[in-house]
Amino acid sequence: MSDELILQRTRQFLACLRHCQVLGLSVQHADRNVLTLRLPYSEKIIGNPETGGIHGGAITTLMDTTCGISTACALPELEICPTLDLRIDYMHPAEPGKDVFGFAECYRVTPTVIFTRGVAYQDDIDQPIAHVVGTFMRMGRQGHPAAGGQNA
Amino acid sequence: MNGRTLHDLVSQAHASNDYDALIKLVPYAQLIGIECLRLGDEMVFRLPQNTENIGNPMLPALHGGVIAGFMEHAAMLHLLMFMGAPHLPKIIDFSIDYLRAGHYRDTFAACQVWRQGRRVANVSITAWQTRQSEPIATARCHFKVDEP
Numbered sequence: 503m504s505d506e507l508i509l510q511r512t513r514q515f516l517a518c519l520r521h522c523q524v525l526g527l528s529v530q531h532a533d534r535n536v537l538t539l540r541l542p543y544s545e546k547i548i549g550n551p552e553t554g555g556i557h558g559g560a561i562t563t564l565m566d567t568t569c570g571i572s573t574a575c576a577l578p579e580l581e582i583c584p585t586l587d588l589r590i591d592y593m594h595p596a597e598p599g600k601d602v603f604g605f606a607e608c609y610r611v612t613p614t615v616i617f618t619r620g621v622a623y624q625d626d627i628d629q630p631i632a633h634v635v636g637t638f639m640r641m642g643r644q645g646h647p648a649a650g651g652q653n654a
Numbered sequence: 655m656n657g658r659t660l661h662d663l664v665s666q667a668h669a670s671n672d673y674d675a676l677i678k679l680v681p682y683a684q685l686i687g688i689e690c691l692r693l694g695d696e697m698v699f700r701l702p703q704n705t706e707n708i709g710n711p712m713l714p715a716l717h718g719g720v721i722a723g724f725m726e727h728a729a730m731l732h733l734l735m736f737m738g739a740p741h742l743p744k745i746i747d748f749s750i751d752y753l754r755a756g757h758y759r760d761t762f763a764a765c766q767v768w769r770q771g772r773r774v775a776n777v778s779i780t781a782w783q784t785r786q787s788e789p790i791a792t793a794r795c796h797f798k799v800d801e802p
Contacts, residue, residue, distance in 0.1 A: 589749040
């Protein structure tokens with residue numbers, strides 16, 4: 503599958519997810535190995551009114567989505583893979599007023615589960631806001647939203 | 655906002671059994687629509703069904719990230735309400751296990767503080783839709799509670 507097709511596939515996938523549209527998520531980069539999504543800063547996702555910092559829930563949504571859709575980059579056929587578990591470790595708070603990028607890769611694909619990992623960052627991917635690991639379940643082809651199946 | 659104001663907000667909320675002012679503090683909590691329900695000495699958090707919280711439109715199912723954000727915020731509010739945290743607790747880490755699909759309906763969450771030290775608190779959260787004994791997700795997290 504070409505990188506152009508992968509980019510198209512991830513954009514279609516993201517467009518299906520209502521809450522991701524509410525947050526304004528967009529695909530920044532996609533190829534067969536990695537995926538980067540962008541979460542634009544906005545006042546509605548503030549978690550700390552004293553600092554204007556983004557709520558952890560918005561970062562979790564960004565990273566669950568990035569890790570989840572990164573499975574679509576690694577698989578030859580489109581499958582929906584529900585999240586089994588997700589862990590986020592915060593290195594430092596997100597700087598207010600700046601967009602956040604979610605980066606993820608699948609580092610092991612088995613017939614039943616996919617292991618992903620990634621980071622959330624703002625200016626520099628080497629100074630991440632958070633490290634993330636997530637495990638996803640493979641449901642097979644019938645799991646695609648267009649086919650009506652399991653949840654994301 | 656200083657510790658005093660936050661403490662007053664919590665006291666007023668408990669006294670009037672109206673937690674709106676506490677919820678309104680945080681824009682993200684308003685965005686996803688969190689509510690608090692006090693049942694005696696227990697606090698149950700509610701996330702009313704809302705089309706904007708949907709992930710997969712076909713089922714339809716809530717976005718897993720919204721369920722996680724709801725649980726994280728419930729844990730933070732629980733610390734504010736019961737453990738006398740002087741500032742908004744800051745998240746250190748968050749880990750969630752998804753057990754069942756989160757359907758498009760009301761979701762509830764309850765918290766258990768396993769340990770609150772001077773600097774760090776450990777909280778576990780259970781979320782359910784039909785009955786508490788059949789959770790849709792369990793999560794645990796650490797918060798930093800010692801500094802503003």
